[in-house]
Amino acid sequence: xxxxxxxxxxxxxxxxxxxxxxxxxxxxxxxxxxxxxxxxxxxxxxxxxxxxxxxxxxxxxxxxxxxxxxxxxxxxxxxxxxxxxxxxxxxxxxxxxxxxxxxxxxxxxxxxxxxxxxxxxxxxxxxxxxxxxxxxxxxxxxxxxxxxxxxxxxxxxxxxxxxxxxxxxxxxxxxxxxxxxxxxxx
Numbered sequence: 001x002x003x004x005x006x007x008x009x010x011x012x013x014x015x016x017x018x019x020x021x022x023x024x025x026x027x028x029x030x031x032x033x034x035x036x037x038x039x040x041x042x043x044x045x046x047x048x049x050x051x052x053x054x055x056x057x058x059x060x061x062x063x064x065x066x067x068x069x070x071x072x073x074x075x076x077x078x079x080x081x082x083x084x085x086x087x088x089x090x091x092x093x094x095x096x097x098x099x100x101x102x103x104x105x106x107x108x109x110x111x112x113x114x115x116x117x118x119x120x121x122x123x124x125x126x127x128x129x130x131x132x133x134x135x136x137x138x139x140x141x142x143x144x145x146x147x148x149x150x151x152x153x154x155x156x157x158x159x160x161x162x163x164x165x166x167x168x169x170x171x172x173x174x175x176x177x178x179x180x181x182x183x184x185x186x
Contacts (some may be wrong), residue, residue, distance in 0.1 A: 002176065003037045003051045007096055008098045008146070009167025010180040012049050017056040017142035019078045022120050024055070031075055034059050041175035043096045045134045047141030050097050052178065058138035059109055062131050072131040079115035081139055082124070084108040091133060093147045099173050105150050107136050 006012055020027070029054075038046040038059060047058035048089060056078045063071040074184035086109040094102040108130040113135060117123060127135060137147060148163065166172060 001034060002034045003033055004178040005037065005046075005050050005096050006043060006052050007166050007169070007171075007177050007179045008148075008163050010052070010097075010178070012154045013050050013052050013097060013146060014139070014144045015049065015054040016047060016144045017027060017047075017054050020055050020057065028118070030057075031059065035061070035100050037175070040095075041096050042171070045138040046096065047138045049144075050128050056142045058142060060131065060134050065148060072127075072134075075118040076113070076138070077116040077118070077120075079113055079131070079135075079139055079142065081111055081113050081136070082114040084110070084136070084167040086110045086128075093133075093137060093145055095137070096175070097173050098146065098163070098166060099150060099177075101148070101159060101166075103147060103151050103155065103159075105137075105147050107133050109133075111135060112137075 004142050034051065036126070037051065039074060044062045045060045048055045058076050058079070060076070061073040072112065081129065088106040088108050090104040090106050092102050093105045109132060110126065111132045112126050113126065114122070114124045140146065167179060167181040169179035
């Protein structure tokens with residue numbers, strides 16, 4: 001099932017996610033719905049806060065044909081980034097919760113991340129390149145951060161009217177969204 005994606009301005013996007021356990025209700029179906037939602041929106045990652053759930057869960061499915069990289073598809077439950085290493089590099093990032101805005105964001109190219117997969121097997125992986133960047137972006141979501149929090153104050157001020165418009169629903173997307181400040185039609 002395709003779920004609505006929560007838009008910029010919704011308080012759930014600023015909450016630090018809570019840990020979940022194996023008894024989390026309908027977790028398998030939630031993960032399947034998140035993949036359906038992400039694919040429908042042409043995303044490469046999606047975090048539970050983006051569908052309105054303040055929990056520590058995100059998914060990633062990244063593949064770059066141009067770089068001949070293998071597909072990197074994983075579920076991250078209760079993730080914790082243990083290390084970020086390497087020379088920071090800028091890349092133009094976007095977010096399904098903040099459509100039509102892209103900004104250069106600096107991140108480190110290599111991470112070590114600890115998490116549980118959908119079968120509750122614990123992993124500690126070292127990841128580099130674009131998959132590491134996608135994980136860092138989604139990890140920010142479960143920490144209550146958005147990529148716009150990583151831009152300069154001046155740049156964020158310049159984006160304010162666009163961000164306000166998104167929160168009010170003044171944006172067009174090919175996927176369903178839930179807007180925190182959309183006025184109700186009478």
